[in-house]
Amino acid sequence: MKLKRFLLRYYPPGIILEYIRSNGEQETKSIDLLNLSNDTDVDQLVEEIVMEEPIISESRKPQLAALIRKLIEKIESKKEQQFELFKTLKAHMLPLTNCAFNKNGDKFITGSYDRTCKVWDTFTGEEIVSLEGHKNVVYCIAFNNPFGDRVVTGSFDKTAKIWDANSGKCLQTLVGHNYEIVCTSFDPHSLIVATGSMDKTARLWDVESGKQIARLDGHDGEIVSLHFNSDGDKLLTGSFDKTAMIWDVRSGECIHMLDEHTGEISSTQFEFTGDYCATGSIDKTCKIWDIKTGKCIETLRGHKDEVQDICFNSTGTRLVTVSADATGRVYNVHTGECIAQLLGHKGEISKVQFNPSGNKIITASADNTARIFSETGECLQILEGHTDEIFSCSFNYEGDIIITGSKDNTCKIWKEVNLPVQKK
Structure with a gap:
């Protein structure tokens, strides 16, 4: 060699x-x-x-x-950062449902109740293409990162569609679910798409042919969250039946059922190394699980209301949880210790994300604001300007641009203050 x-x-x-x-x-x-x-x-x-x-x-x-x-x-780098509003996009005719960056952050997508998904240029705020063809709400969306040349959309019309992110052409329509599709993701190799539905099943689809590879049966309630691991050989699903399941992608078989929660699962995620996964629940707890054994190794308590969202940092050493109690909590993954609390929001927090380097956290709240916190819990900045609940927030790969999506029908682009701003 x-x-x-x-x-x-x-x-x-x-x-x-x-x-x-x-x-x-x-x-x-x-x-x-x-x-x-x-x-x-x-x-x-x-x-x-x-x-x-x-x-x-x-x-x-x-x-x-x-x-x-x-x-x-x-x-x-970038420990000292401030963000300023660059552009407000009146992105859709009806409320947004979700927004997400591609891997390098030069494009992002928005889904909407208006039945469309739009692809945007992050640096100019210009619409690149509108993905049109669904017959109902476009509820969940994802790029095929790290490639970024495909988009998958899941809809209340019971179908998912795979699109060319540059031309807007619909490449495949994935037909098979019996009820609304509420979560979707590409595997890391862009070969497989997973969809989760209110019909209590998840399904795996071949990206190139659009054919169903596997139907994942086993949950007794709606599937509301799914994630591939970093290698793409396992899929994690979370359900209203109070359980999560780890699936073998190649065989379609369930490897482990994670069934210690006493309330519905709200969010799930694998950490980077693939040793652990985490589940958040309306039972006010988050649990960390050993992937090999399927055993719960930590139950993270402290929230006074349901856990709405969870996120590992990029190295898998920290986990942040946010709750309807308007707070967030940062935990050491290896000890289960709560090392910081995120305080200040006046309404429930529905979304959270670490920046790529793991030294900042962004939260989206029903109080119409997003907040940027340090990993130690200090509130560094409040992003104000939305006139209704913020339900989505995300850093780009460099950590110098943020997007926020709101029920006020707008999406806002925030840029690091010292970035050169490109005006129209």
Whole structure:
């Protein structure tokens, strides 16, 4: 094997080895560096990596050290940030249902009760294309990240559609569900789409052909949340039946049923390494589960009302939960300890997300505001201007642009203050 080059992965931090096998085939291997900080002994880390990866020669050590220092610089940057409103988009004729960035953040999508999904240019705020064809509410939407050339939409018309993100052409219509589709996602390889429905099933679809690969039966209630793991070989579903299930994507079989909650599941997520997943519930708790055994390893308590949303940071070391009690809580994933509370909202919080580097958290609330918090719980900024409940908020990949979606029928783009602003 011969090392061709190093590639950087900023979030979560790591280095990709691109190498040539003896038969001429090109392959890649990831080295995860999830614990990088200013305190990291770079030279010692380089020695450890070279010892474990014989493909990296002694002569490559200086280059490897320089890349690690670049990663640390990136992680430690942007701790002091302020955002300003760049543009308000009156995006749809009827209320929005969701919004989401592509991987690099130069485009985002919005779904709406007006039966359409629109693709937008993040830097100009201009509409690129409108995805039209559904016969009812477009409720859930997703890009095929990291590629960003496809969009999937799930609708109350019982179908999902796969679209070309650039031309707006409908490539596939996924037909099979008996009731509304409320959650959807591409796998990390953009080969499979998963859909979850009020018909109590999740389904897996081939992206290229649009054919159903598997029907995932087992839940006794509506499926309201689903996520692929980082490798794309497992799917996590959460249901109103108070359980979550981990599925083998290749076989369509249920690997584990996670059934310790006493209330409906509201949100689910895998963490990056694939060792753990988490479930939030209206029983006011969040639970962390061991993927291999299906056992609950931590029950995170403290909220006084239902948990509405949960999110791991990019390295899987922190988990944030938000609740109808108008607060958020940040937990150490490995100890289960609550290390910060997010206070200040005057209404229930429905959405939360870490920024890519994990040092900031954004929350969306029924009090018409979004708030940016530090990972230690300090409120850094209040994003004001919406005139109704904010139900969606998201950072782009660089962490320097935010979008918020509201029941006031608008989507707002917020940019880091020192960014050059492109006016029309």
